[in-house]
Amino acid sequence: MAEAESPNMTGNWNIELTFADGARHSLRFEAQTGGKGTLLLTDPQAKVWGAAKSSEAKWFQGEGNAVTFSGPMEFLLGNVGRDAGTLTCNGKFETPDLITGEVDFSPSVGEGPSKHGKFKAVRA
Secondary structure, eight states: OOOOOOOOOOEEEEEEEEETTSOEEEEEEEEOGGGEEEEEEOOGGGGGGSSOOOEEEEEEEOSTTEEEEEEEEEEEETTTEEEEEEEEEEEEEEETTEEEEEEEEEESSTTOOOEEEEEEEEEO
């Protein structure tokens, strides 16, 4: 018997993050072949800083329907600062067009604590 084909990660994904502190963010992830991709913050308030710039990201599919993607990310702090760090999403395909799972954000500057939460990614 042939094994079922694993879901295809490549393509564009709209991601909604919700951290434990209630903070919510919207992102776009473009998964390219070879485990490469880009992350782009699409929060409405991100426009305060001008045109958003995407950052290089990486992804890989694990056993079964597991998938992980990560990359550098900057979230706005109020209207004067930025919280820069690494965003990592560990999830599973619920359907070929829906991934859900856990998200971690590790700040790259200072001793700030990591943020944890949940994410949902829907194929665009």
